[in-house]
Amino acid sequence: MNIPAVTHRGRGIDCYPLDEHTFRIRLTTAKGDFDRAEICYCMNKYAWSTQRQTLPLPRIADDDTLNYYQIDLTGDDTRLCYLFLLYYNSECFYFSEEGLSRTYDFERAYYTFFQYPYIFPCNVHRHIPWTDTTVMYQIFPERFANGMGEKPYITAPWDATPTPRMYLGGDLPGVTQHLDYLSDLGVNCLYFTPIHPSPTNHKYSIVDYYDVDAGFGGQAAFRELVQAAHARGMRVLLDGVFNHCSEHHPFFEDVKRRGKASPYYDFFLIDGDFPSREKGNYRTFGFSSDMPKLNTGNPAVIDYFCGVGAWWIREFGIDGWRLDVMDEISDDFLRAFRKAVKAANPDALILGEAWHDPRAWLAGDELDGVMNYGLTKALIDYLVDGALTARQAASRLTRLFFRTTSISARMMMNLLDSHDTDRFLTLLRGDRQRLKLALCLLFFFPGMPCVYYGDEIGMTGGYDPDCRKGFIWDETAWDADLRRHVQLLARLKTGGRLAGDSVRISASGDVLTLEREELTLLVNASSRAARYCFRGREGQIAANGFVILDADASIIKEE
Numbered sequence: 001m002n003i004p005a006v007t008h009r010g011r012g013i014d015c016y017p018l019d020e021h022t023f024r025i026r027l028t029t030a031k032g033d034f035d036r037a038e039i040c041y042c043m044n045k046y047a048w049s050t051q052r053q054t055l056p057l058p059r060i061a062d063d064d065t066l067n068y069y070q071i072d073l074t075g076d077d078t079r080l081c082y083l084f085l086l087y088y089n090s091e092c093f094y095f096s097e098e099g100l101s102r103t104y105d106f107e108r109a110y111y112t113f114f115q116y117p118y119i120f121p122c123n124v125h126r127h128i129p130w131t132d133t134t135v136m137y138q139i140f141p142e143r144f145a146n147g148m149g150e151k152p153y154i155t156a157p158w159d160a161t162p163t164p165r166m167y168l169g170g171d172l173p174g175v176t177q178h179l180d181y182l183s184d185l186g187v188n189c190l191y192f193t194p195i196h197p198s199p200t201n202h203k204y205s206i207v208d209y210y211d212v213d214a215g216f217g218g219q220a221a222f223r224e225l226v227q228a229a230h231a232r233g234m235r236v237l238l239d240g241v242f243n244h245c246s247e248h249h250p251f252f253e254d255v256k257r258r259g260k261a262s263p264y265y266d267f268f269l270i271d272g273d274f275p276s277r278e279k280g281n282y283r284t285f286g287f288s289s290d291m292p293k294l295n296t297g298n299p300a301v302i303d304y305f306c307g308v309g310a311w312w313i314r315e316f317g318i319d320g321w322r323l324d325v326m327d328e329i330s331d332d333f334l335r336a337f338r339k340a341v342k343a344a345n346p347d348a349l350i351l352g353e354a355w356h357d358p359r360a361w362l363a364g365d366e367l368d369g370v371m372n373y374g375l376t377k378a379l380i381d382y383l384v385d386g387a388l389t390a391r392q393a394a395s396r397l398t399r400l401f402f403r404t405t406s407i408s409a410r411m412m413m414n415l416l417d418s419h420d421t422d423r424f425l426t427l428l429r430g431d432r433q434r435l436k437l438a439l440c441l442l443f444f445f446p447g448m449p450c451v452y453y454g455d456e457i458g459m460t461g462g463y464d465p466d467c468r469k470g471f472i473w474d475e476t477a478w479d480a481d482l483r484r485h486v487q488l489l490a491r492l493k494t495g496g497r498l499a500g501d502s503v504r505i506s507a508s509g510d511v512l513t514l515e516r517e518e519l520t521l522l523v524n525a526s527s528r529a530a531r532y533c534f535r536g537r538e539g540q541i542a543a544n545g546f547v548i549l550d551a552d553a554s555i556i557k558e559e
Helices: 045-051 106-111 129-133 172-176 179-185 218-231 250-261 299-316 331-344 373-384 390-402 432-444 480-494
Strands: 015-019 022-030 036-042 053-056 059-062 066-074 080-088 091-096 099-101 114-116 136-139 189-192 235-240 288-292 320-323 349-352 413-415 448-452 504-508 511-515 519-525 530-536 539-541 547-549 555-558
Touching: 015 114, 022 036, 022 080, 036 045, 036 066, 045 080, 045 106, 059 390, 059 504, 066 390, 080 106, 172 218, 179 480, 218 235, 218 299, 235 299, 235 349, 299 331, 320 331, 331 349, 373 390, 373 413, 373 432, 390 504, 390 511, 390 519, 432 448, 432 480, 432 511, 432 519, 448 480
Parallel strands: 136 189, 136 448, 189 235, 235 320, 320 349, 413 448
Antiparallel strands: 015 022, 022 066, 036 053, 036 080, 059 066, 080 091, 080 114, 091 099, 504 511, 511 519, 519 530, 530 539, 547 555
């Protein structure tokens, strides 16, 4: 028996409220260690001795090494105490805050049972309804489309190979002019990398958080874009770059002039009276001296950016934020920012850039979800490198799903690539069939699938800056079949057939299966034949280019 594998992380992760009266409880054990499990609980800890009851604890998933159990408990009270009973043959083990034992002192259980003392409405991490049917599309504005014509700062033709400081001339009117294209593709949420004034093409070194870069068309162009997008049922997310700013931001310029006498000195992290590039005596983003790091633990900085976050919602009606370098921002900042944004619009979405385990930020008091780079890496290992069998891929995806709450899982931004990575098709060395498999898994995995601009037409690109090419608007150069594939997946998602947090992931032979409420995806990524199909309650779902498989991946029909 693997005793350390018996895991319950308690409040916020494995015990969390779904509403003011419903708790979701999870338990993990080593695979095969126990025959069954129960939960002994009371909805009011003060009535434990007289009102406790026991229910079966369903096992809802497995991976290579673990069994996952889950139950929802609802009652009139808002308090909960509980422990677990685990059975092997006829023997019962008790699992509480004391750990695993063969006996338990029920009369003194108030010392050791797990508990969630009280649900306050503000403690409930509320799912944002519109995210269940959301298909996101990431746009790097400088490279999507030029709607304003000639600009004096353009340094290269639209089809040039990108360099770090190159300007091609993309802007926000260019996006507005192509909203019909995006609507036809099926996306209904646009995520923009930064649009604020900045001396760089990527705009992650911001000079003014309350304005729109003139080269992108200024505030008028952005207002028109948001209104036009909303008229088509599309939501708009902005990139919040609050970890650092430009060295030319007025706050930092004032500190360069006045040093410690500046009221903004403590907005930054400086060792000395004045910041000095030569001395390198101030904290920066990475090693970029032109992007000084903001002191997000400073209450004045927190207040300033809470104002920024709420202003763009009130003034332009944006639908949320993606926070750049979120894991380097203070928890105080993130909690305050959430309150400010949700006060402006309770259904505004707050996502974070997190490349690693995000659980610490997903308890409901900071973020709604994150960029799910864990899924990205799993799909690279499975479909690009062939490092995972179908069984190993199923295990990996199951662990990814269960490492966050089911509430956050529904609001994760799932992606194959972004402006910071190689394009997935390039990693696949142009294998479009395997890209289709990756897109299927992206859309079927719980969360919000995000397509990086141009992936749907077969654009390629290596690591930054090569992944930031100008969008190819010559339709004769498009992969029309790949685009139709994205359109079909988008219809399934926006139509509600891939909504909710229910998923069962399994594997048999070379076939990886994701079962959702209404649809099942079967993927065969073997070297012999990379194929996929959708199966609905009414039978197989086929479209042009789809290969219909039976359960053991034998071809039934090709279309």
